[in-house]
Amino acid sequence: MTESGQLKPPPGWQSDTVAGGVDLRVGSSGRKYIVAAAGIFGGLAGLRAISHWNSARPTPWLVVTAILAALALWCALGDEVWHLETNCLVHQTGIRKLGFSQSYQDARLEIVQRFNKWGLPYYRLYAIVNGKPSFLVERGEQELLQLARFISQYTGWQVRSLQRAVALD
Numbered sequence: 001m002t003e004s005g006q007l008k009p010p011p012g013w014q015s016d017t018v019a020g021g022v023d024l025r026v027g028s029s030g031r032k033y034i035v036a037a038a039g040i041f042g043g044l045a046g047l048r049a050i051s052h053w054n055s056a057r058p059t060p061w062l063v064v065t066a067i068l069a070a071l072a073l074w075c076a077l078g079d080e081v082w083h084l085e086t087n088c089l090v091h092q093t094g095i096r097k098l099g100f101s102q103s104y105q106d107a108r109l110e111i112v113q114r115f116n117k118w119g120l121p122y123y124r125l126y127a128i129v130n131g132k133p134s135f136l137v138e139r140g141e142q143e144l145l146q147l148a149r150f151i152s153q154y155t156g157w158q159v160r161s162l163q164r165a166v167a168l169d
Helices: 031-051 059-077 141-155
Strands: 013-018 021-026 078-085 088-095 098-105 107-115 121-129 132-139 159-168
Touching: 021 141, 031 059, 059 078, 059 088, 078 141, 088 141, 098 121, 107 132, 107 141, 121 141, 132 141, 141 159
Parallel strands: 107 159
Antiparallel strands: 013 021, 021 078, 078 088, 088 098, 107 121, 121 132
């Protein structure tokens, strides 16, 4: 909690107060290394494609170059934001104005524990709207509890924590 009684987001998350609410993001301190590595390997794959241009095999190197270039661009420019305000959560993913946005209203939050095929637990946060669950994020149990409380603080939604699901995904 902060001095004003407001909850803080979990470690590794950052929140910014904006007009009408709060923007919540996962901290991205390591992205620059991924951008550099993908850029370097993409450049090397591109050089390999150029060197094989007159042969019958430049296509695999072009595909690798395109994938690594897309990864570098996404890590450099892409963003994922959860905008929180009273009775509303908007999940935005994309690069600047290009992307996907999903809005939730009149919901409640639910943390569900599931088990993978080796019997190890994992935890997911859902927004339940009209009885229909919508997946928000998967993290560790304590981080999800803190995240759900933080989201609840700004949306006013109730948190129903730790429903144990028997089915495997």
